[in-house]
Amino acid sequence: MSLNSDELVRYSRHLNLPEIGAAGQEQLKGARVLMVGIGGLGSPALLYLAAAGVGTLGLADFDCVEISNLQRQVLFNTEQIGQTKTAAARSRLLSLNPHLTIHTHQLEITADNVTQTIKDYDWILDGTDQFHTRYLVNDACVLLNKPLISAAIHRFEGQLFTYVPHLGPCYRCLFPIPPNEGAVPNCAQAGVLGVLPGVMGALQATETIKLITGIGEPLLGRLLTYDALALRFSEFKFSANDDCSACGPYPTVVPNSESSMSCGRDTIKSLSVVDLQRFLAQNPSDILLVDVREPCEFDAGHIQHAINIPLSELSLRALKTGHYNSIVFICRSGGRSAQACLWAQSQTQTMILNTQGGMLAWQQSVDPSMTVP
Ligand SMILES: [Zn+2]
Incomplete structure:
Protein backbone atom coordinates (compact mmCIF):
# COMPACT_ATOMS: atom_id res chain seq x y z
CA MET A 1 0.00 0.00 0.00
CA SER A 2 2.35 2.73 -1.15
CA LEU A 3 1.36 6.39 -1.12
CA ASN A 4 1.15 8.46 -4.31
CA SER A 5 2.46 12.03 -4.58
CA ASP A 6 -0.89 13.62 -3.74
CA GLU A 7 -1.23 11.44 -0.65
CA LEU A 8 2.29 12.29 0.49
CA VAL A 9 1.28 15.96 0.58
CA ARG A 10 -2.21 15.35 1.94
CA TYR A 11 -1.00 13.29 4.91
CA SER A 12 2.21 15.25 5.53
CA ARG A 13 1.23 16.16 9.12
CA HIS A 14 0.86 12.45 9.88
CA LEU A 15 4.08 11.63 8.07
CA ASN A 16 5.90 14.13 10.28
CA LEU A 17 4.79 12.24 13.38
CA PRO A 18 7.47 9.59 14.00
CA GLU A 19 4.84 7.40 15.70
CA ILE A 20 2.88 7.24 12.43
CA GLY A 21 5.21 8.12 9.55
CA ALA A 22 4.96 6.51 6.12
CA ALA A 23 4.58 3.02 7.57
CA GLY A 24 1.64 4.03 9.75
CA GLN A 25 0.02 5.98 6.94
CA GLU A 26 0.27 2.93 4.68
CA GLN A 27 -1.36 0.84 7.41
CA LEU A 28 -4.20 3.36 7.52
CA LYS A 29 -4.54 3.16 3.72
CA GLY A 30 -4.71 -0.62 3.90
CA ALA A 31 -7.28 -0.70 6.71
CA ARG A 32 -10.91 -1.65 6.17
CA VAL A 33 -13.21 -0.07 8.73
CA LEU A 34 -16.98 -0.57 9.10
CA MET A 35 -19.14 2.03 10.81
CA VAL A 36 -22.44 0.61 12.06
CA GLY A 37 -24.89 3.50 12.38
CA ILE A 38 -24.28 6.73 10.45
CA GLY A 39 -25.57 9.23 12.99
CA GLY A 40 -24.23 11.55 15.65
CA LEU A 41 -21.26 9.30 16.43
CA GLY A 42 -20.69 8.11 12.88
CA SER A 43 -20.50 11.67 11.58
CA PRO A 44 -17.30 12.80 13.31
CA ALA A 45 -15.82 9.30 13.38
CA LEU A 46 -16.17 8.89 9.60
CA LEU A 47 -15.08 12.43 8.78
CA TYR A 48 -11.87 12.00 10.76
CA LEU A 49 -11.19 8.48 9.51
CA ALA A 50 -11.72 9.63 5.92
CA ALA A 51 -9.51 12.66 6.44
CA ALA A 52 -6.87 10.47 8.09
CA GLY A 53 -6.71 8.29 4.99
CA VAL A 54 -8.32 5.05 6.17
CA GLY A 55 -8.44 3.39 2.76
CA THR A 56 -11.70 1.45 2.89
CA LEU A 57 -14.77 2.58 4.78
CA GLY A 58 -18.02 0.63 5.10
CA LEU A 59 -21.21 2.50 5.94
CA ALA A 60 -24.11 0.54 7.46
CA ASP A 61 -27.42 2.28 8.08
CA PHE A 62 -31.03 1.97 6.95
CA ASP A 63 -32.25 5.51 7.66
CA CYS A 64 -32.70 8.67 5.62
CA VAL A 65 -31.42 12.12 6.58
CA GLU A 66 -34.04 14.04 8.57
CA ILE A 67 -34.02 17.67 9.59
CA SER A 68 -33.87 16.72 13.29
CA ASN A 69 -30.57 14.89 12.59
CA LEU A 70 -28.76 18.07 11.62
CA GLN A 71 -28.44 19.37 15.20
CA ARG A 72 -25.60 16.84 15.70
CA GLN A 73 -25.02 14.75 12.55
CA VAL A 74 -22.50 17.11 10.97
CA LEU A 75 -21.79 14.73 8.11
CA PHE A 76 -25.03 15.86 6.44
CA ASN A 77 -26.39 19.16 5.17
CA THR A 78 -29.85 20.61 4.66
CA GLU A 79 -29.93 19.79 0.92
CA GLN A 80 -29.49 16.08 1.75
CA ILE A 81 -32.72 15.76 3.76
CA GLY A 82 -34.61 12.77 2.41
CA GLN A 83 -31.55 11.04 0.93
CA THR A 84 -30.38 7.75 2.40
CA LYS A 85 -27.70 8.35 5.01
CA THR A 86 -25.36 5.88 3.32
CA ALA A 87 -25.53 7.71 -0.04
CA ALA A 88 -25.33 11.18 1.54
CA ALA A 89 -22.37 10.14 3.68
CA ARG A 90 -20.62 8.51 0.77
CA SER A 91 -20.70 11.65 -1.38
CA ARG A 92 -19.57 13.87 1.52
CA LEU A 93 -16.67 11.57 2.45
CA LEU A 94 -15.50 11.19 -1.16
CA SER A 95 -15.53 14.96 -1.59
CA LEU A 96 -13.34 15.17 1.49
CA ASN A 97 -10.96 12.46 0.30
CA PRO A 98 -11.24 11.01 -3.23
CA HIS A 99 -8.59 8.37 -2.52
CA LEU A 100 -10.99 6.29 -0.45
CA THR A 101 -12.97 3.20 -1.33
CA ILE A 102 -16.44 3.37 0.23
CA HIS A 103 -18.91 0.51 0.47
CA THR A 104 -22.49 1.17 1.52
CA HIS A 105 -24.71 -1.31 3.35
CA GLN A 106 -28.27 0.01 3.19
CA LEU A 107 -29.71 -2.24 5.86
CA GLU A 108 -30.62 -2.60 9.49
CA ILE A 109 -28.18 -4.85 11.32
CA THR A 110 -30.00 -8.00 12.44
CA ALA A 111 -28.99 -11.42 13.73
CA ASP A 112 -29.40 -12.71 10.17
CA ASN A 113 -27.05 -10.26 8.45
CA VAL A 114 -24.56 -9.14 11.10
CA THR A 115 -21.79 -11.65 10.40
CA GLN A 116 -22.17 -11.27 6.61
CA THR A 117 -21.93 -7.48 6.96
CA ILE A 118 -18.86 -7.32 9.19
CA LYS A 119 -16.85 -10.25 7.86
CA ASP A 120 -14.89 -8.33 5.21
CA TYR A 121 -13.73 -5.55 7.56
CA ASP A 122 -10.74 -5.45 9.91
CA TRP A 123 -12.13 -2.96 12.41
CA ILE A 124 -15.74 -2.46 13.49
CA LEU A 125 -17.14 0.75 14.95
CA ASP A 126 -20.52 0.76 16.61
CA GLY A 127 -22.38 4.05 16.83
CA THR A 128 -26.00 2.93 16.97
CA ASP A 129 -28.41 3.94 19.71
CA GLN A 130 -30.08 0.53 19.88
CA PHE A 131 -29.11 -1.84 22.66
CA HIS A 132 -29.96 -4.97 20.69
CA THR A 133 -27.66 -3.81 17.86
CA ARG A 134 -24.84 -3.09 20.31
CA TYR A 135 -25.06 -6.65 21.64
CA LEU A 136 -25.41 -8.16 18.16
CA VAL A 137 -22.30 -6.35 16.95
CA ASN A 138 -20.35 -7.27 20.10
CA ASP A 139 -21.30 -10.93 19.82
CA ALA A 140 -20.49 -11.07 16.11
CA CYS A 141 -17.11 -9.37 16.67
CA VAL A 142 -16.27 -11.93 19.36
CA LEU A 143 -17.29 -14.78 17.07
CA LEU A 144 -15.34 -13.50 14.04
CA ASN A 145 -12.34 -12.17 16.02
CA LYS A 146 -12.90 -8.56 14.95
CA PRO A 147 -11.76 -5.63 17.09
CA LEU A 148 -14.65 -3.39 18.09
CA ILE A 149 -14.67 0.27 19.07
CA SER A 150 -18.06 1.06 20.53
CA ALA A 151 -19.44 4.40 21.68
CA ALA A 152 -22.77 5.40 23.15
CA ILE A 153 -24.43 8.64 24.16
CA HIS A 154 -27.32 9.59 26.40
CA ARG A 155 -28.46 13.17 27.06
CA PHE A 156 -25.22 14.76 28.39
CA GLU A 157 -23.18 11.59 28.91
CA GLY A 158 -21.10 9.41 26.68
CA GLN A 159 -19.22 6.14 27.00
CA LEU A 160 -16.50 4.49 24.98
CA PHE A 161 -15.28 0.95 25.03
CA THR A 162 -12.84 -1.12 22.96
CA TYR A 163 -12.74 -4.85 22.46
CA VAL A 164 -9.71 -6.58 20.97
CA PRO A 165 -10.06 -10.36 20.60
CA HIS A 166 -8.02 -12.38 23.10
CA LEU A 167 -6.54 -9.22 24.62
CA GLY A 168 -9.40 -7.82 26.66
CA PRO A 169 -12.98 -8.27 27.84
CA CYS A 170 -15.99 -7.79 25.58
CA TYR A 171 -19.05 -5.64 26.17
CA ARG A 172 -20.98 -8.59 27.61
CA CYS A 173 -18.26 -9.19 30.21
CA LEU A 174 -19.33 -5.90 31.78
CA PHE A 175 -23.02 -5.85 30.85
CA PRO A 176 -24.02 -9.52 30.44
CA ILE A 177 -27.67 -9.00 29.56
CA PRO A 178 -29.18 -6.24 27.42
CA PRO A 179 -31.72 -4.01 29.14
CA ASN A 180 -35.31 -4.53 28.20
CA GLU A 181 -36.09 -3.21 24.73
CA GLY A 182 -37.51 0.29 25.05
CA ALA A 183 -36.61 0.50 28.72
CA VAL A 184 -33.84 3.01 28.11
CA PRO A 185 -34.99 6.00 26.08
CA ASN A 186 -33.09 6.73 22.87
CA CYS A 187 -31.97 10.17 21.67
CA ALA A 188 -35.34 10.94 20.13
CA GLN A 189 -37.11 10.40 23.45
CA ALA A 190 -34.53 11.61 25.96
CA GLY A 191 -32.84 14.35 23.94
CA VAL A 192 -29.10 14.69 23.47
CA LEU A 193 -26.65 17.57 23.55
CA GLY A 194 -25.69 18.05 19.90
CA VAL A 195 -21.96 18.37 20.47
CA LEU A 196 -21.78 15.29 22.74
CA PRO A 197 -21.53 12.73 19.90
CA GLY A 198 -18.89 15.01 18.36
CA VAL A 199 -16.66 14.37 21.35
CA MET A 200 -17.39 10.65 21.58
CA GLY A 201 -17.20 10.01 17.82
CA ALA A 202 -13.85 11.78 17.63
CA LEU A 203 -12.59 9.59 20.47
CA GLN A 204 -13.83 6.54 18.56
CA ALA A 205 -11.79 7.65 15.54
CA THR A 206 -8.78 8.27 17.78
CA GLU A 207 -8.94 4.75 19.18
CA THR A 208 -9.33 3.29 15.70
CA ILE A 209 -6.31 5.14 14.30
CA LYS A 210 -4.24 4.10 17.34
CA LEU A 211 -5.22 0.46 16.94
CA ILE A 212 -4.58 0.40 13.19
CA THR A 213 -1.12 1.95 13.55
CA GLY A 214 -0.34 0.13 16.80
CA ILE A 215 0.52 3.23 18.78
CA GLY A 216 -0.34 4.24 22.33
CA GLU A 217 -2.37 2.36 24.89
CA PRO A 218 -5.73 1.00 23.74
CA LEU A 219 -8.84 1.33 25.89
CA LEU A 220 -8.84 -2.35 26.87
CA GLY A 221 -10.73 -3.44 29.97
CA ARG A 222 -11.66 0.16 30.61
CA LEU A 223 -15.01 1.82 30.11
CA LEU A 224 -14.45 5.51 29.53
CA THR A 225 -17.32 7.78 30.51
CA TYR A 226 -17.72 11.46 29.75
CA ASP A 227 -20.01 13.82 31.61
CA ALA A 228 -20.42 16.94 29.49
CA LEU A 229 -22.23 18.92 32.21
CA ALA A 230 -19.38 18.44 34.68
CA LEU A 231 -16.77 18.32 31.87
CA ARG A 232 -15.33 15.22 33.46
CA PHE A 233 -13.90 12.01 32.05
CA SER A 234 -14.01 8.93 34.27
CA GLU A 235 -12.82 5.40 33.83
CA PHE A 236 -14.24 2.12 35.00
CA LYS A 237 -11.86 -0.85 34.91
CA PHE A 238 -13.21 -4.33 34.30
CA SER A 239 -11.79 -7.70 33.35
CA ALA A 240 -12.88 -10.62 31.25
CA ASN A 241 -15.73 -12.52 32.83
CA ASP A 242 -15.06 -16.27 32.93
CA ASP A 243 -18.78 -16.87 32.58
CA CYS A 244 -19.22 -14.43 29.68
CA SER A 245 -21.82 -15.86 27.31
CA ALA A 246 -19.95 -14.33 24.31
CA CYS A 247 -16.18 -14.46 24.91
CA GLY A 248 -16.02 -16.96 27.80
CA PRO A 249 -14.83 -20.55 27.39
CA TYR A 250 -18.39 -21.82 26.97
CA PRO A 251 -20.16 -19.24 24.81
CA THR A 252 -23.89 -19.53 24.49
CA VAL A 253 -24.68 -16.61 22.21
CA VAL A 254 -24.39 -17.43 18.54
CA PRO A 255 -25.07 -14.88 15.80
CA ASN A 256 -27.43 -16.02 13.03
CA SER A 257 -29.76 -17.54 15.58
CA GLU A 258 -32.58 -15.18 16.45
CA SER A 259 -33.42 -17.01 19.63
CA SER A 260 -30.00 -16.94 21.20
CA MET A 261 -29.15 -13.44 20.02
CA SER A 262 -32.36 -11.82 21.08
CA CYS A 263 -32.31 -9.46 24.00
CA GLY A 264 -33.42 -10.45 27.44
CA ARG A 265 -37.00 -9.33 27.57
CA ASP A 266 -38.02 -9.21 31.18
CA THR A 267 -41.74 -8.81 31.20
CA ILE A 268 -43.17 -5.51 32.29
CA LYS A 269 -46.86 -5.37 33.05
ZN1 LIG B 1 -17.08 -11.17 27.18
Whole structure:
Protein backbone atom coordinates (compact mmCIF):
# COMPACT_ATOMS: atom_id res chain seq x y z
CA MET A 1 0.00 0.00 0.00
CA SER A 2 2.35 2.73 -1.15
CA LEU A 3 1.36 6.39 -1.12
CA ASN A 4 1.15 8.46 -4.31
CA SER A 5 2.46 12.03 -4.58
CA ASP A 6 -0.89 13.62 -3.74
CA GLU A 7 -1.23 11.44 -0.65
CA LEU A 8 2.29 12.29 0.49
CA VAL A 9 1.28 15.96 0.58
CA ARG A 10 -2.21 15.35 1.94
CA TYR A 11 -1.00 13.29 4.91
CA SER A 12 2.21 15.25 5.53
CA ARG A 13 1.23 16.16 9.12
CA HIS A 14 0.86 12.45 9.88
CA LEU A 15 4.08 11.63 8.07
CA ASN A 16 5.90 14.13 10.28
CA LEU A 17 4.79 12.24 13.38
CA PRO A 18 7.47 9.59 14.00
CA GLU A 19 4.84 7.40 15.70
CA ILE A 20 2.88 7.24 12.43
CA GLY A 21 5.21 8.12 9.55
CA ALA A 22 4.96 6.51 6.12
CA ALA A 23 4.58 3.02 7.57
CA GLY A 24 1.64 4.03 9.75
CA GLN A 25 0.02 5.98 6.94
CA GLU A 26 0.27 2.93 4.68
CA GLN A 27 -1.36 0.84 7.41
CA LEU A 28 -4.20 3.36 7.52
CA LYS A 29 -4.54 3.16 3.72
CA GLY A 30 -4.71 -0.62 3.90
CA ALA A 31 -7.28 -0.70 6.71
CA ARG A 32 -10.91 -1.65 6.17
CA VAL A 33 -13.21 -0.07 8.73
CA LEU A 34 -16.98 -0.57 9.10
CA MET A 35 -19.14 2.03 10.81
CA VAL A 36 -22.44 0.61 12.06
CA GLY A 37 -24.89 3.50 12.38
CA ILE A 38 -24.28 6.73 10.45
CA GLY A 39 -25.57 9.23 12.99
CA GLY A 40 -24.23 11.55 15.65
CA LEU A 41 -21.26 9.30 16.43
CA GLY A 42 -20.69 8.11 12.88
CA SER A 43 -20.50 11.67 11.58
CA PRO A 44 -17.30 12.80 13.31
CA ALA A 45 -15.82 9.30 13.38
CA LEU A 46 -16.17 8.89 9.60
CA LEU A 47 -15.08 12.43 8.78
CA TYR A 48 -11.87 12.00 10.76
CA LEU A 49 -11.19 8.48 9.51
CA ALA A 50 -11.72 9.63 5.92
CA ALA A 51 -9.51 12.66 6.44
CA ALA A 52 -6.87 10.47 8.09
CA GLY A 53 -6.71 8.29 4.99
CA VAL A 54 -8.32 5.05 6.17
CA GLY A 55 -8.44 3.39 2.76
CA THR A 56 -11.70 1.45 2.89
CA LEU A 57 -14.77 2.58 4.78
CA GLY A 58 -18.02 0.63 5.10
CA LEU A 59 -21.21 2.50 5.94
CA ALA A 60 -24.11 0.54 7.46
CA ASP A 61 -27.42 2.28 8.08
CA PHE A 62 -31.03 1.97 6.95
CA ASP A 63 -32.25 5.51 7.66
CA CYS A 64 -32.70 8.67 5.62
CA VAL A 65 -31.42 12.12 6.58
CA GLU A 66 -34.04 14.04 8.57
CA ILE A 67 -34.02 17.67 9.59
CA SER A 68 -33.87 16.72 13.29
CA ASN A 69 -30.57 14.89 12.59
CA LEU A 70 -28.76 18.07 11.62
CA GLN A 71 -28.44 19.37 15.20
CA ARG A 72 -25.60 16.84 15.70
CA GLN A 73 -25.02 14.75 12.55
CA VAL A 74 -22.50 17.11 10.97
CA LEU A 75 -21.79 14.73 8.11
CA PHE A 76 -25.03 15.86 6.44
CA ASN A 77 -26.39 19.16 5.17
CA THR A 78 -29.85 20.61 4.66
CA GLU A 79 -29.93 19.79 0.92
CA GLN A 80 -29.49 16.08 1.75
CA ILE A 81 -32.72 15.76 3.76
CA GLY A 82 -34.61 12.77 2.41
CA GLN A 83 -31.55 11.04 0.93
CA THR A 84 -30.38 7.75 2.40
CA LYS A 85 -27.70 8.35 5.01
CA THR A 86 -25.36 5.88 3.32
CA ALA A 87 -25.53 7.71 -0.04
CA ALA A 88 -25.33 11.18 1.54
CA ALA A 89 -22.37 10.14 3.68
CA ARG A 90 -20.62 8.51 0.77
CA SER A 91 -20.70 11.65 -1.38
CA ARG A 92 -19.57 13.87 1.52
CA LEU A 93 -16.67 11.57 2.45
CA LEU A 94 -15.50 11.19 -1.16
CA SER A 95 -15.53 14.96 -1.59
CA LEU A 96 -13.34 15.17 1.49
CA ASN A 97 -10.96 12.46 0.30
CA PRO A 98 -11.24 11.01 -3.23
CA HIS A 99 -8.59 8.37 -2.52
CA LEU A 100 -10.99 6.29 -0.45
CA THR A 101 -12.97 3.20 -1.33
CA ILE A 102 -16.44 3.37 0.23
CA HIS A 103 -18.91 0.51 0.47
CA THR A 104 -22.49 1.17 1.52
CA HIS A 105 -24.71 -1.31 3.35
CA GLN A 106 -28.27 0.01 3.19
CA LEU A 107 -29.71 -2.24 5.86
CA GLU A 108 -30.62 -2.60 9.49
CA ILE A 109 -28.18 -4.85 11.32
CA THR A 110 -30.00 -8.00 12.44
CA ALA A 111 -28.99 -11.42 13.73
CA ASP A 112 -29.40 -12.71 10.17
CA ASN A 113 -27.05 -10.26 8.45
CA VAL A 114 -24.56 -9.14 11.10
CA THR A 115 -21.79 -11.65 10.40
CA GLN A 116 -22.17 -11.27 6.61
CA THR A 117 -21.93 -7.48 6.96
CA ILE A 118 -18.86 -7.32 9.19
CA LYS A 119 -16.85 -10.25 7.86
CA ASP A 120 -14.89 -8.33 5.21
CA TYR A 121 -13.73 -5.55 7.56
CA ASP A 122 -10.74 -5.45 9.91
CA TRP A 123 -12.13 -2.96 12.41
CA ILE A 124 -15.74 -2.46 13.49
CA LEU A 125 -17.14 0.75 14.95
CA ASP A 126 -20.52 0.76 16.61
CA GLY A 127 -22.38 4.05 16.83
CA THR A 128 -26.00 2.93 16.97
CA ASP A 129 -28.41 3.94 19.71
CA GLN A 130 -30.08 0.53 19.88
CA PHE A 131 -29.11 -1.84 22.66
CA HIS A 132 -29.96 -4.97 20.69
CA THR A 133 -27.66 -3.81 17.86
CA ARG A 134 -24.84 -3.09 20.31
CA TYR A 135 -25.06 -6.65 21.64
CA LEU A 136 -25.41 -8.16 18.16
CA VAL A 137 -22.30 -6.35 16.95
CA ASN A 138 -20.35 -7.27 20.10
CA ASP A 139 -21.30 -10.93 19.82
CA ALA A 140 -20.49 -11.07 16.11
CA CYS A 141 -17.11 -9.37 16.67
CA VAL A 142 -16.27 -11.93 19.36
CA LEU A 143 -17.29 -14.78 17.07
CA LEU A 144 -15.34 -13.50 14.04
CA ASN A 145 -12.34 -12.17 16.02
CA LYS A 146 -12.90 -8.56 14.95
CA PRO A 147 -11.76 -5.63 17.09
CA LEU A 148 -14.65 -3.39 18.09
CA ILE A 149 -14.67 0.27 19.07
CA SER A 150 -18.06 1.06 20.53
CA ALA A 151 -19.44 4.40 21.68
CA ALA A 152 -22.77 5.40 23.15
CA ILE A 153 -24.43 8.64 24.16
CA HIS A 154 -27.32 9.59 26.40
CA ARG A 155 -28.46 13.17 27.06
CA PHE A 156 -25.22 14.76 28.39
CA GLU A 157 -23.18 11.59 28.91
CA GLY A 158 -21.10 9.41 26.68
CA GLN A 159 -19.22 6.14 27.00
CA LEU A 160 -16.50 4.49 24.98
CA PHE A 161 -15.28 0.95 25.03
CA THR A 162 -12.84 -1.12 22.96
CA TYR A 163 -12.74 -4.85 22.46
CA VAL A 164 -9.71 -6.58 20.97
CA PRO A 165 -10.06 -10.36 20.60
CA HIS A 166 -8.02 -12.38 23.10
CA LEU A 167 -6.54 -9.22 24.62
CA GLY A 168 -9.40 -7.82 26.66
CA PRO A 169 -12.98 -8.27 27.84
CA CYS A 170 -15.99 -7.79 25.58
CA TYR A 171 -19.05 -5.64 26.17
CA ARG A 172 -20.98 -8.59 27.61
CA CYS A 173 -18.26 -9.19 30.21
CA LEU A 174 -19.33 -5.90 31.78
CA PHE A 175 -23.02 -5.85 30.85
CA PRO A 176 -24.02 -9.52 30.44
CA ILE A 177 -27.67 -9.00 29.56
CA PRO A 178 -29.18 -6.24 27.42
CA PRO A 179 -31.72 -4.01 29.14
CA ASN A 180 -35.31 -4.53 28.20
CA GLU A 181 -36.09 -3.21 24.73
CA GLY A 182 -37.51 0.29 25.05
CA ALA A 183 -36.61 0.50 28.72
CA VAL A 184 -33.84 3.01 28.11
CA PRO A 185 -34.99 6.00 26.08
CA ASN A 186 -33.09 6.73 22.87
CA CYS A 187 -31.97 10.17 21.67
CA ALA A 188 -35.34 10.94 20.13
CA GLN A 189 -37.11 10.40 23.45
CA ALA A 190 -34.53 11.61 25.96
CA GLY A 191 -32.84 14.35 23.94
CA VAL A 192 -29.10 14.69 23.47
CA LEU A 193 -26.65 17.57 23.55
CA GLY A 194 -25.69 18.05 19.90
CA VAL A 195 -21.96 18.37 20.47
CA LEU A 196 -21.78 15.29 22.74
CA PRO A 197 -21.53 12.73 19.90
CA GLY A 198 -18.89 15.01 18.36
CA VAL A 199 -16.66 14.37 21.35
CA MET A 200 -17.39 10.65 21.58
CA GLY A 201 -17.20 10.01 17.82
CA ALA A 202 -13.85 11.78 17.63
CA LEU A 203 -12.59 9.59 20.47
CA GLN A 204 -13.83 6.54 18.56
CA ALA A 205 -11.79 7.65 15.54
CA THR A 206 -8.78 8.27 17.78
CA GLU A 207 -8.94 4.75 19.18
CA THR A 208 -9.33 3.29 15.70
CA ILE A 209 -6.31 5.14 14.30
CA LYS A 210 -4.24 4.10 17.34
CA LEU A 211 -5.22 0.46 16.94
CA ILE A 212 -4.58 0.40 13.19
CA THR A 213 -1.12 1.95 13.55
CA GLY A 214 -0.34 0.13 16.80
CA ILE A 215 0.52 3.23 18.78
CA GLY A 216 -0.34 4.24 22.33
CA GLU A 217 -2.37 2.36 24.89
CA PRO A 218 -5.73 1.00 23.74
CA LEU A 219 -8.84 1.33 25.89
CA LEU A 220 -8.84 -2.35 26.87
CA GLY A 221 -10.73 -3.44 29.97
CA ARG A 222 -11.66 0.16 30.61
CA LEU A 223 -15.01 1.82 30.11
CA LEU A 224 -14.45 5.51 29.53
CA THR A 225 -17.32 7.78 30.51
CA TYR A 226 -17.72 11.46 29.75
CA ASP A 227 -20.01 13.82 31.61
CA ALA A 228 -20.42 16.94 29.49
CA LEU A 229 -22.23 18.92 32.21
CA ALA A 230 -19.38 18.44 34.68
CA LEU A 231 -16.77 18.32 31.87
CA ARG A 232 -15.33 15.22 33.46
CA PHE A 233 -13.90 12.01 32.05
CA SER A 234 -14.01 8.93 34.27
CA GLU A 235 -12.82 5.40 33.83
CA PHE A 236 -14.24 2.12 35.00
CA LYS A 237 -11.86 -0.85 34.91
CA PHE A 238 -13.21 -4.33 34.30
CA SER A 239 -11.79 -7.70 33.35
CA ALA A 240 -12.88 -10.62 31.25
CA ASN A 241 -15.73 -12.52 32.83
CA ASP A 242 -15.06 -16.27 32.93
CA ASP A 243 -18.78 -16.87 32.58
CA CYS A 244 -19.22 -14.43 29.68
CA SER A 245 -21.82 -15.86 27.31
CA ALA A 246 -19.95 -14.33 24.31
CA CYS A 247 -16.18 -14.46 24.91
CA GLY A 248 -16.02 -16.96 27.80
CA PRO A 249 -14.83 -20.55 27.39
CA TYR A 250 -18.39 -21.82 26.97
CA PRO A 251 -20.16 -19.24 24.81
CA THR A 252 -23.89 -19.53 24.49
CA VAL A 253 -24.68 -16.61 22.21
CA VAL A 254 -24.39 -17.43 18.54
CA PRO A 255 -25.07 -14.88 15.80
CA ASN A 256 -27.43 -16.02 13.03
CA SER A 257 -29.76 -17.54 15.58
CA GLU A 258 -32.58 -15.18 16.45
CA SER A 259 -33.42 -17.01 19.63
CA SER A 260 -30.00 -16.94 21.20
CA MET A 261 -29.15 -13.44 20.02
CA SER A 262 -32.36 -11.82 21.08
CA CYS A 263 -32.31 -9.46 24.00
CA GLY A 264 -33.42 -10.45 27.44
CA ARG A 265 -37.00 -9.33 27.57
CA ASP A 266 -38.02 -9.21 31.18
CA THR A 267 -41.74 -8.81 31.20
CA ILE A 268 -43.17 -5.51 32.29
CA LYS A 269 -46.86 -5.37 33.05
CA SER A 270 -48.57 -2.27 31.80
CA LEU A 271 -51.93 -0.54 31.85
CA SER A 272 -53.61 1.96 29.58
CA VAL A 273 -54.19 5.58 30.55
CA VAL A 274 -57.94 4.94 30.52
CA ASP A 275 -57.55 2.10 33.05
CA LEU A 276 -55.23 4.28 35.12
CA GLN A 277 -57.86 7.02 35.23
CA ARG A 278 -60.52 4.49 36.30
CA PHE A 279 -58.35 2.97 39.05
CA LEU A 280 -57.43 6.39 40.39
CA ALA A 281 -61.09 7.37 40.52
CA GLN A 282 -62.11 4.12 42.29
CA ASN A 283 -59.26 3.40 44.70
CA PRO A 284 -56.83 6.29 44.80
CA SER A 285 -55.28 5.14 48.08
CA ASP A 286 -54.43 1.66 46.69
CA ILE A 287 -52.16 2.99 43.97
CA LEU A 288 -48.88 4.80 44.23
CA LEU A 289 -48.52 6.76 40.99
CA VAL A 290 -44.90 7.77 40.47
CA ASP A 291 -44.04 10.26 37.73
CA VAL A 292 -40.36 9.69 36.90
CA ARG A 293 -39.90 12.74 34.68
CA GLU A 294 -37.65 15.64 35.63
CA PRO A 295 -39.17 18.20 38.04
CA CYS A 296 -39.48 20.85 35.31
CA GLU A 297 -41.57 18.45 33.21
CA PHE A 298 -43.66 17.49 36.22
CA ASP A 299 -44.28 21.11 37.19
CA ALA A 300 -45.57 21.95 33.72
CA GLY A 301 -48.43 19.49 34.16
CA HIS A 302 -49.08 16.19 35.96
CA ILE A 303 -51.81 13.82 37.04
CA GLN A 304 -53.43 14.85 40.31
CA HIS A 305 -52.40 11.93 42.50
CA ALA A 306 -48.89 11.55 41.12
CA ILE A 307 -45.74 12.04 43.13
CA ASN A 308 -42.56 13.10 41.36
CA ILE A 309 -39.35 11.11 41.70
CA PRO A 310 -37.03 11.55 38.69
CA LEU A 311 -35.71 8.27 37.32
CA SER A 312 -32.17 9.08 38.49
CA GLU A 313 -33.36 9.52 42.07
CA LEU A 314 -35.45 6.38 42.44
CA SER A 315 -34.84 4.45 45.64
CA LEU A 316 -36.94 2.20 47.85
CA ARG A 317 -36.89 4.81 50.57
CA ALA A 318 -38.20 7.44 48.19
CA LEU A 319 -40.99 5.09 47.14
CA LYS A 320 -42.28 4.15 50.65
CA THR A 321 -44.03 1.13 49.11
CA GLY A 322 -45.83 0.39 52.44
CA HIS A 323 -49.55 -0.07 52.08
CA TYR A 324 -50.08 0.23 48.35
CA ASN A 325 -51.44 -2.65 46.28
CA SER A 326 -49.57 -1.50 43.24
CA ILE A 327 -47.04 1.04 42.06
CA VAL A 328 -47.66 2.63 38.69
CA PHE A 329 -44.87 4.44 36.88
CA ILE A 330 -45.44 7.11 34.28
CA CYS A 331 -43.18 9.37 32.21
CA ARG A 332 -43.58 11.34 29.00
CA SER A 333 -44.03 8.45 26.57
CA GLY A 334 -43.27 5.25 28.47
CA GLY A 335 -39.49 4.74 28.10
CA ARG A 336 -38.19 6.03 31.40
CA SER A 337 -41.12 4.53 33.30
CA ALA A 338 -40.36 1.12 31.76
CA GLN A 339 -36.83 1.40 33.11
CA ALA A 340 -38.26 2.32 36.51
CA CYS A 341 -40.50 -0.76 36.36
CA LEU A 342 -37.54 -3.04 35.63
CA TRP A 343 -35.71 -1.66 38.61
CA ALA A 344 -38.71 -1.74 40.95
CA GLN A 345 -39.60 -5.33 40.00
CA SER A 346 -36.22 -6.41 41.30
CA GLN A 347 -36.71 -4.53 44.57
CA THR A 348 -40.21 -5.27 45.83
CA GLN A 349 -43.01 -7.82 45.72
CA THR A 350 -45.59 -5.08 45.19
CA MET A 351 -47.34 -5.17 41.79
CA ILE A 352 -45.46 -2.88 39.39
CA LEU A 353 -47.18 -1.40 36.35
CA ASN A 354 -46.05 0.81 33.48
CA THR A 355 -48.39 3.38 31.92
CA GLN A 356 -48.61 2.74 28.20
CA GLY A 357 -47.78 5.84 26.19
CA GLY A 358 -47.18 7.94 29.30
CA MET A 359 -48.34 11.52 29.68
CA LEU A 360 -48.67 11.94 25.92
CA ALA A 361 -51.31 9.19 25.88
CA TRP A 362 -52.98 10.72 28.93
CA GLN A 363 -53.16 14.06 27.13
CA GLN A 364 -54.56 12.41 24.01
CA SER A 365 -57.12 10.09 25.60
CA VAL A 366 -57.98 11.51 29.01
CA ASP A 367 -57.16 15.19 29.47
CA PRO A 368 -56.46 17.30 26.35
CA SER A 369 -55.82 20.35 28.55
CA MET A 370 -52.74 18.71 30.07
CA THR A 371 -49.43 20.40 29.21
CA VAL A 372 -46.77 17.82 28.32
CA PRO A 373 -43.43 19.44 27.47
ZN1 LIG B 1 -17.08 -11.17 27.18
